[in-house]
Amino acid sequence: MTTKPYIPLSSKLHDWVTTADHKKLGVMYILCGIFYLLVAGCEALMIRWQLAFPNNDILAPETFNAFFTMHGTTMIFLVGMPILLGAANYFVPLMIGARDMAFPRLNAFGFWLFFFGALLLYFSFLGGQGLTGEEGAPEVGWFAYAPLTSKTFSPGSATDYWIIALFVAGMGSIMTAINLVTTILTMRCKGMTMMKMPIFAWMMLVDACLILIALPTLTAIQIMLLLDRQYGAHFFDAQAGADPVIWQHLFWFFGHPEVYILILPAFAFVSEVTPVFSRKVLFGYPMMVVATVSIGFIAVGVWAHHMFATGLSPAVLSYFAGATFLIGVPTGMKIFNWIATIWGGHVRFDTPMLFAVGFIAMFTIGGLTGIMLAVVPMDWQLTDTYFVVGHFHFVLFGGLLFAIFSGFYYWFPKVTGKMLNETIGKWQFWFIFVGFVLTFGPMHFSGFEGMPRRIYTYMPNRGLEMYNMLSSIGAGVQVVGIVLFIYNIIASLYKGKPAGDDPWDAWTLEWSTTSPPPPWNYAELPSIASRRPLWDIKHPEDPDWEYE
Amino acid sequence: MSKQTQANPIPKMLPPGHVGMMSVITTEIFFFASLIVVYLAYIGKSISGPTPEELLSLGLVSINTVALLASSATVVLALKALRCNNHTRFLQWLAATVLLGAWFLVGTAIEWTSLIGDDHFTLQTNLFGTTFYTLVGFHAFHVTFGVCALSFIWFCGFMGWIQEKHHQNIEYVSWYWHFVDTVWIAVFLVVYVIGR
Numbered sequence: 001m002t003t004k005p006y007i008p009l010s011s012k013l014h015d016w017v018t019t020a021d022h023k024k025l026g027v028m029y030i031l032c033g034i035f036y037l038l039v040a041g042c043e044a045l046m047i048r049w050q051l052a053f054p055n056n057d058i059l060a061p062e063t064f065n066a067f068f069t070m071h072g073t074t075m076i077f078l079v080g081m082p083i084l085l086g087a088a089n090y091f092v093p094l095m096i097g098a099r100d101m102a103f104p105r106l107n108a109f110g111f112w113l114f115f116f117g118a119l120l121l122y123f124s125f126l127g128g129q130g131l132t133g134e135e136g137a138p139e140v141g142w143f144a145y146a147p148l149t150s151k152t153f154s155p156g157s158a159t160d161y162w163i164i165a166l167f168v169a170g171m172g173s174i175m176t177a178i179n180l181v182t183t184i185l186t187m188r189c190k191g192m193t194m195m196k197m198p199i200f201a202w203m204m205l206v207d208a209c210l211i212l213i214a215l216p217t218l219t220a221i222q223i224m225l226l227l228d229r230q231y232g233a234h235f236f237d238a239q240a241g242a243d244p245v246i247w248q249h250l251f252w253f254f255g256h257p258e259v260y261i262l263i264l265p266a267f268a269f270v271s272e273v274t275p276v277f278s279r280k281v282l283f284g285y286p287m288m289v290v291a292t293v294s295i296g297f298i299a300v301g302v303w304a305h306h307m308f309a310t311g312l313s314p315a316v317l318s319y320f321a322g323a324t325f326l327i328g329v330p331t332g333m334k335i336f337n338w339i340a341t342i343w344g345g346h347v348r349f350d351t352p353m354l355f356a357v358g359f360i361a362m363f364t365i366g367g368l369t370g371i372m373l374a375v376v377p378m379d380w381q382l383t384d385t386y387f388v389v390g391h392f393h394f395v396l397f398g399g400l401l402f403a404i405f406s407g408f409y410y411w412f413p414k415v416t417g418k419m420l421n422e423t424i425g426k427w428q429f430w431f432i433f434v435g436f437v438l439t440f441g442p443m444h445f446s447g448f449e450g451m452p453r454r455i456y457t458y459m460p461n462r463g464l465e466m467y468n469m470l471s472s473i474g475a476g477v478q479v480v481g482i483v484l485f486i487y488n489i490i491a492s493l494y495k496g497k498p499a500g501d502d503p504w505d506a507w508t509l510e511w512s513t514t515s516p517p518p519p520w521n522y523a524e525l526p527s528i529a530s531r532r533p534l535w536d537i538k539h540p541e542d543p544d545w546e547y548e
Numbered sequence: 549m550s551k552q553t554q555a556n557p558i559p560k561m562l563p564p565g566h567v568g569m570m571s572v573i574t575t576e577i578f579f580f581a582s583l584i585v586v587y588l589a590y591i592g593k594s595i596s597g598p599t600p601e602e603l604l605s606l607g608l609v610s611i612n613t614v615a616l617l618a619s620s621a622t623v624v625l626a627l628k629a630l631r632c633n634n635h636t637r638f639l640q641w642l643a644a645t646v647l648l649g650a651w652f653l654v655g656t657a658i659e660w661t662s663l664i665g666d667d668h669f670t671l672q673t674n675l676f677g678t679t680f681y682t683l684v685g686f687h688a689f690h691v692t693f694g695v696c697a698l699s700f701i702w703f704c705g706f707m708g709w710i711q712e713k714h715h716q717n718i719e720y721v722s723w724y725w726h727f728v729d730t731v732w733i734a735v736f737l738v739v740y741v742i743g744r
Contacts, residue, residue, distance in 0.1 A: 102564040102567075102568060103564070103568060174575055177571070177575075178568055178571040178572060178575070179568075181567060181568075181571045182564050182567040182568040182571060183564075185561065185562065185567045186561045186562055186563065186564045186566075186567050187561075187564065188559055188561065190557075190558050190559075191557065191558075191559075192559060193557075193559045194559070212571055212574050212575040212578070213574070213575075213578050214578075215575070216575050216576070216578040216579035216582065217578060217579075217581075217582045219579060220579050220582035220583055220586075221582065223682075224586070224682065227671065227678070227682065231671055231672070232671065232672035233671050233672065233678040233682070234672075234674065234675045234678045235586065235678055235679075235682075237675075239595075240594065240595055240596075240674060240675045240678075241590075241593040241594050241595040241674075241675045242590065242593065242675055243589065243590075243593070246586060246589055246590075250582055250585070250586070253582075
């Protein structure tokens with residue numbers, strides 16, 4: 001019997017701060033993501049509290065603006081991005097049978113850029129006043145349309161913090177993307193050809209390529225905006241002859257691929273979870289790869305569907321509407337592939353699978369309302385209403401966050417060596433699910449009734465009270481789910497069931513090593529012959545490679 | 549049938565440095581593409597003068613362009629000498645590259661000094677000034693970075709520190725240098741040919 005040597009806290013901390021290990025960096029990314037999920041969740045709760053009653057005055061109009069700006073920016077850049085990069089960091093090397101990422105120190109640098117970028121954004125609450133004494137925290141909306149962002153309309157330093165924070169965090173994401181592309185293309189284990197890679201790695205590869213294409217545009221326009229605000233340049237200054245709509249074009253050239261950057265990892269989680277819990281191979285692996293790559297290509301050509309109301313020419317409108325319909329095709333292929341994977345399987349409804357099925361259903365609804373909004377006349381009617389808010393929350397909450405929970409319950413045993421509690425997990429699922437539908441379902445109807453987004457209040461007797469009250473009650477129900485989630489993590493870390501190496505009887509390489517994996521991942525680098533290497537080991541009489 | 553009977557070929561994969569460097573260049577291409585698109589969109593949109601026709605002349609910038617393009621050739625020759633282990637030749641061609649790059653920067657500095665000092669034309673003057681200084685400036689910033697990297701390699705070579713294992717990394721710096729030159733061709737065409 002060995003006793004653990006005593007390690008002082010400072011030395012443990014030093015270990016984490018100086019680490020270049022992909023697993024530790026991945027865990028830190030995900031912890032940051034969960035932390036900011038709670039922060040941005042609180043901001044959303046304040047918004048829902050303000051909107052629960054007509055003519056409510058819990059929040060001042062400026063504070064309301066700051067809260068929805070920070071809620072959106074935080075959820076996208078400080079929750080979605082770190083969780084997906086963290087998951088990619090942790091599992092890509094394990095899944096492709098490598099010991100670490102291609103450039104471990106670049107990896108650490110990317111994480112710390114993200115970390116300090118995030119701090120900068122939140123420092124705006126304190127430092128945003130600058131020398132002018134204006135309100136802290138940016139109030140420009142997460143897409144910060146010009147000319148609202150000019151010095152005239154947004155005085156103070158809050159917007160500058162927003163610019164620099166996203167610039168710094170964005171550089172970190174680019175570095176991690178470089179690392180991911182390189183790792184996936186050059187460090188796969190023996191036998192792992194491109195078409196034998198786990199689908200997770202394929203989706204992360206396309207995801208990283210999209211980051212390489214989309215993020216530099218964000219960097220460029222943030223620099224332009226900073227030059228405008230600080231050095232008297234005229235990039236978005238209509239009085240100097242500039243066209244503020246250029247900001248929208250460039251922002252959405254980044255912003256729309258960003259939506260796919262966020263949702264492709266969700267697809268990746270669900271594509272790993274559904275086969276394992278249906279006890280079947282993923283249906284149509286090659287088609288899944290084709291669909292992912294085509295989503296990658298089409299995603300960079302649909303940005304102006306966010307701008308249908310800006311007076312684009314009919315030809316441009318038709319193209320972007322068409323391209324947006326087109327991207328529904330590969331996305332639909334994936335949904336059918338997941339359903340076909342589940343079809344006829346011995347389905348086990350453990351928590352990861354519950355969330356995965358919830359994802360498929362809710363994401364389909366979010367996708368369909370997206371197709372509705374791609375119809376130009378429909379969009380003219382509904383643009384900037386709560387219908388749009390409902391739509392993208394079905395995509396990013398019902399889609400991304402459900403998939404994150406699914407992946408979290410699936411891989412938590414691998415990362416910590418402890419199982420999460422299944423009973424609490426199921427309660428959490430139902431609270432989140434019911435709360436989610438109750439919050440965002442009615443938004444479609446209040447949107448149809450004409451309720452504009454981003455306005456701090458609404459008048460009574462316009463048919464909006466019930467929908468808003470339902471949404472706010474739903475937000476409260478979700479709080480219970482989130483509290484259960486946090487409790488489950490902490491409780492399971494201390495007294496969770498030991499997981500063993502392979503608690504789900506899964507097939508990808510990460511389940512062949514110990515839980516948690518040793519710093520070197522594999523004592524001997526694996527060699528594989530099929531897409532399900534662990535199946536081959538467990539069933540030598542009927543290995544997969546005979547059929548692939 | 550056991551697993552060993554299956555031949556698990558090692559997949560043909562590029563060295564990590566190749567893919568990493570190409571990813572860096574890809575992301576840089578999209579960065580410059582954004583700046584160039586904005587420049588193109590704003591040609592002739594300035595409400596007040598001066599205009600590009602009044603300010604920009606092809607004389608000095610043509611010499612600069614020739615210098616920068618020539619530096620792409622000299623860096624190729626330097627790498628060739630390095631591969632043949634001709635150390636003196638390598639240092640000579642590399643020095644030529646650094647000097648040509650520095651020449652380009654000095655030329656840009658002369659042009660800017662005259663624009664700012666004599667014509668009082670700055671980033672704030674008008675929309676043209678804003679886009680001109682940002683696009684040309686970011687390119688010059690990348691050239692500066694490249695000149696520093698190449699000088700560092702030259703210094704290491706001069707001190708005799710370069711070994712066989714460093715050759716590949718030196719080649720990656722040359723890729724970056726070619727990229728910076730290629731961007732200049734685009735910037736030159738956009739600013740001095742189409743925009744004038």
